[in-house]
Amino acid sequence: MNIRYPNFDLLRLLLAVEVAFVHGWAMTDVAFNWAGYIMAVPAFLAISGFLVLKSYEESGSWGVFIRKRALRLFPALAVSLILCWVLFDGFAVYNSFLNWITGGLYTLPGVANGPLWSLMWEEIAYLCLALLWMAGAYKNRVVIWLLLAGSFAVIYWGRTLDGHTQMILFLLPSFFIGNLAYLHRRLLLKVNPFIPWVFLVAVIFSYRIPYFDQLVRLSPVGFQAFAVVWVGMAGLNATPFRFPDISYGAYIYHMPIIIYLIRNGIATTTSEMALWLPLPLLAVCLASWYLVEKPALKLKPLRNKGLARADSPQAAV
Numbered sequence: 001m002n003i004r005y006p007n008f009d010l011l012r013l014l015l016a017v018e019v020a021f022v023h024g025w026a027m028t029d030v031a032f033n034w035a036g037y038i039m040a041v042p043a044f045l046a047i048s049g050f051l052v053l054k055s056y057e058e059s060g061s062w063g064v065f066i067r068k069r070a071l072r073l074f075p076a077l078a079v080s081l082i083l084c085w086v087l088f089d090g091f092a093v094y095n096s097f098l099n100w101i102t103g104g105l106y107t108l109p110g111v112a113n114g115p116l117w118s119l120m121w122e123e124i125a126y127l128c129l130a131l132l133w134m135a136g137a138y139k140n141r142v143v144i145w146l147l148l149a150g151s152f153a154v155i156y157w158g159r160t161l162d163g164h165t166q167m168i169l170f171l172l173p174s175f176f177i178g179n180l181a182y183l184h185r186r187l188l189l190k191v192n193p194f195i196p197w198v199f200l201v202a203v204i205f206s207y208r209i210p211y212f213d214q215l216v217r218l219s220p221v222g223f224q225a226f227a228v229v230w231v232g233m234a235g236l237n238a239t240p241f242r243f244p245d246i247s248y249g250a251y252i253y254h255m256p257i258i259i260y261l262i263r264n265g266i267a268t269t270t271s272e273m274a275l276w277l278p279l280p281l282l283a284v285c286l287a288s289w290y291l292v293e294k295p296a297l298k299l300k301p302l303r304n305k306g307l308a309r310a311d312s313p314q315a316a317v
Contacts, residue, residue, distance in 0.1 A: 006237035008047055011228055012247035015040040019115065020254035020281065024273040027258060037204045038224050041118045041167060042174035044251075046225035047232060048122055049178020052129060053138070062130055064301045069126055072248075073119065075296040079288050080252045084113055087260045104164060113255050121168060125175045141183050148176040152219065174225040181229045193236035200227040200235075249285035249293065257281055 019040045026032045052069070059065040077100070084092040088111050096113035098106060103124075104117025137143040151172035158169045181188060202209060203223045206216040216223045257280055261267035267276045 005233045007235050007239070008051060008232040009243070009245055009247065010239045011232050012044065012047060012245075013250065015043055015228075016247040016250035016254075020250060020258075020277065023114075023255060024258050024267075024277055025270050027262060028268060028270045028273050038228065039167075039170065039221055042170045042221050042225055043228045044118070045122060045125060045171045045174040046178040046181075046229045048125065049129075049175040050182045050229050050233060051178075052126060053179050053182045056129060056133055059301075062134070065126075065130065068300045069123075071296045071300055072293075073123070075292045076248055076252060076288055077116070077119065079292055080113055080116065080256070083253060083256050083284065084111070087256050092256075103168065111256075111259055113252065115251055115255055118171075119252075121171050125171070129175075129179070138179075138183065141180065144176055144179050144183065148173055148180065151176055152222070155221075170221045173219075173222055177222065177225040178229050181226065181233060185233060188230060189234050191234060193234060196227070196230040196233075196235035200231045203227045244286060244289045245293075246282075246285035246289050249288045250281060253284045253288070254281050257284065 015038065018038065022034050022040075025034065055068060056065050059068060081093050081096055084096050092111040092113075095108050095110055096116055098108065099112045099114060100116035100120055102117075103120040104114070107114075107117075132138060132143075132147075137147075151169075154172060155166070155169050158166055161169075202212060203216060204227075206213040206223075254277070257277060258267075258273065261273065261276055267273040
């Protein structure tokens, strides 16, 4: 049964807005100092870990799954590169493509759509999920728990690396936390729907909660990833109505617009950025959703009929 969980669309939109806000502030204020409430990119991967495992289970085959993921990611990605060409030049397109294809590990000086770096790591996570599925790992939740433990060990090992590399490492446990939330969804859905929201708020403001903050500091990324996914799947529905799914667009379109506003002297302070960024970003996101992304999603293949589901993770729940 294709269940739609209540809050994932809202959370993804809030995370995308957070990223746009932080980038707009950082690029217009030399005194920028953002402690952060939620590490947005790991939280995105945690949500993907839940929803993409659900998608694979419903797809029924590797080919169907890959086509569904490609139709969700690549049309808007192509539009983001076209936007770079329209606003800047061919070099910006090339540099943005380079940033995406290398996962942010190599980018030339000059204009680039920086946030694209995370898309490649998300696509690698999809490949790993498919390989783990075919290896039977999702039949036994202990395997995923062990992979989660190993990913935390990798983070500990890489604690002295540069900030970008550490952020890449944070994606490992986040994705597995999303996987495990899906595998344990029946248990997690039994709670009162207010509890996940309370837990998320507690994690965000843990620095104000004695003793709990010491627990969260053991693994902020782990607590944040789980809190976000738990609210997405089991929290009280905060949006009883459907709205356009523009979170992906907000994430991949905001940086070219920010750079354009700065380079042309339209927004050179944080307050000016807050004034001028929302409207063009919303316009581009809505145009992308209705003209590109939503039509592409209609081409998604249906799950293979007649496929035996003995390998479904549901058997282990």
